[in-house]
Amino acid sequence: xxxxxSIIVPCFNEEHVIPEFYRRLHAVLETMTCSSQIIFINDGSxxxxxxLLQDIARxxxxxxLISFSRNFGHQKAVTAGINxxxxxxxxxxxxxxxxxxxxxxxxxxxxxxxxxxxxYCIRTDRQGETPFKKWSAKMFYRCLxxxxxxxxxxxxxxFRLIDRSVIRxxxxxxxxxxxxxxxxxxxxxxxxxxxxxxEPRFAGETKYPLSKMxxxxxxxxxxxxxxxxxxxxxxxxxxxxxxLVYGLWSLLGKLFGFTHADSxxxxxxxxxxxxxxxxxxxIGIMGxxxxxxxxxxxxxxxxxxxxxxxxxxxxxxxxxxxxxxxxRNRRKSYLL
Ligand code: UDP
Ligand code: MG
Numbered sequence: 001x002x003x004x005x006s007i008i009v010p011c012f013n014e015e016h017v018i019p020e021f022y023r024r025l026h027a028v029l030e031t032m033t034c035s036s037q038i039i040f041i042n043d044g045s046x047x048x049x050x051x052l053l054q055d056i057a058r059x060x061x062x063x064x065l066i067s068f069s070r071n072f073g074h075q076k077a078v079t080a081g082i083n084x085x086x087x088x089x090x091x092x093x094x095x096x097x098x099x100x101x102x103x104x105x106x107x108x109x110x111x112x113x114x115x116x117x118x119x120y121c122i123r124t125d126r127q128g129e130t131p132f133k134k135w136s137a138k139m140f141y142r143c144l145x146x147x148x149x150x151x152x153x154x155x156x157x158x159f160r161l162i163d164r165s166v167i168r169x170x171x172x173x174x175x176x177x178x179x180x181x182x183x184x185x186x187x188x189x190x191x192x193x194x195x196x197x198x199e200p201r202f203a204g205e206t207k208y209p210l211s212k213m214x215x216x217x218x219x220x221x222x223x224x225x226x227x228x229x230x231x232x233x234x235x236x237x238x239x240x241x242x243x244l245v246y247g248l249w250s251l252l253g254k255l256f257g258f259t260h261a262d263s264x265x266x267x268x269x270x271x272x273x274x275x276x277x278x279x280x281x282x283i284g285i286m287g288x289x290x291x292x293x294x295x296x297x298x299x300x301x302x303x304x305x306x307x308x309x310x311x312x313x314x315x316x317x318x319x320x321x322x323x324x325x326x327x328r329n330r331r332k333s334y335l336l
Contacts, residue, residue: 003034005089005108007101008081010074011053012043014095016203018052025093025101026060032105034089037062039081044071057309065309072303073212075178075219078158080303082170086315091161092180097202099159103194107161110194117166117189120181121159126198133206140217144182147225152185153193165189176295176302179220186224222288229289232282239275 007025011018022038029036040053042065050067057063066080078092091107093099099121111119126134141154158180162170169187185191208216221228253259308316 004087005034005036006085006087007038008078008090008092009038009095010041010043010077011045011049011095012071012207013045013047013049014204015047015049015052017096018049020202021095021097022056028101028104037064039064039084041077041081042067043077044068061310064311066305067307069304069306075180076303078180079178082167084319085167088164089161090167092158098198100199103196107194110192111161114192116192117163118184118191119161119194120153120156120191121194121196123155123198124195127200144220147221147227149225150186152182156181160184177219177223177292179223182220182224218288222292228285235278235282239278
């Protein structure tokens with residue numbers, strides 16, 4: 001039987017790039033021998049993206065559409081794409097053409113040649129991005145690797161190809177806060193890199209403002225490492241040590257007359273601010289973990305699908321099988 005490939009594309013307010021993205025992707029898929037489908041996820045777009053995607057799905061039945069009830073975020077959109085994917089392979093790609101679709105045949109070829117289960121794409125160059133974004137991304141990946149308990153490849157995004165075994169394992173993960181570029185390496189199997197140059201965004205603006213970047217960084221750190229929690233203990237020991245040394249120095253100074261303790265107003269204020277800061281930081285770190293527990297315990301669904309288009313009945317039923325003992329409601333679904 002012919003192998004099958006799904007292309008998973010999250011879209012949030014991408015009206016300026018969708019037609020060109022589809023044109024380029026379609027041209028590439030036509031040259032490939034395996035059967036393919038495109039799964040667009042409309043992540044609560046407020047522009048005309050939804051209508052554009054519907055038009056494409058109406059003309060091309062291999063294009064499937066999952067439309068969220070509101071904006072749930074990029075990671076949730078990719079998660080939905082993987083959850084709905086029934087093919088042998090899935091490739092995750094952004095809609096803004098920063099990751100060139102023309103590379104897909106080579107990526108698939110690498111997976112087969114290396115007999116790997118995952119090909120993750122590493123950016124050797126990121127054109128058209130601000131120096132701040134490049135610098136923050138670089139620092140972030142290095143920092144995450146220091147804190148993380150597993151080895152995460154640096155400078156990779158979600159542009160990657162995964163095979164059925166990884167899709168199956170991914171769908172068993174029950175955590176709600178998903179950091180996909182960390183979870184795929186965590187799943188394991190043979191994972192190989194693929195180097196490419198990231199192009200500038202084709203049109204429109206980034207949908208990852210600083211606030212979303214910080215949220216993603218927080219999820220990745222707190223879901224992949226317990227090290228920040230132990231940081232509080234280290235800081236505690238450090239400050240006790242510092243206090244002992246300072247106390248001893250003051251005492252000796254008093255005895256031998258080389259300090260004047262009562263003139264230490266500045267050092268007192270500095271110490272109060274310093275240790276007050278350390279305490280607030282550690283409370284904040286603990287708060288982040290408690291917040292995650294709170295979200296996980298609530299056990300809400302990760303996303304709400306308002307509508308699906310061009311999914312067959314069997315695919316739809318597969319998705320609606322009760323997971324974790326909870327029955328899902330049947331959603332609006334139709335074939336165009
Ligand atoms: N995206 C999404 N939901 C969001 C934010 C982004 O589905 O809340 C999609 C977006 O449409 C794009 C991809 O995620 O296809 C990556 O976003 P973007 O290109 O804006 O991020 P950047 O490349 O600037 O980091
Ligand atoms: Mg982008």
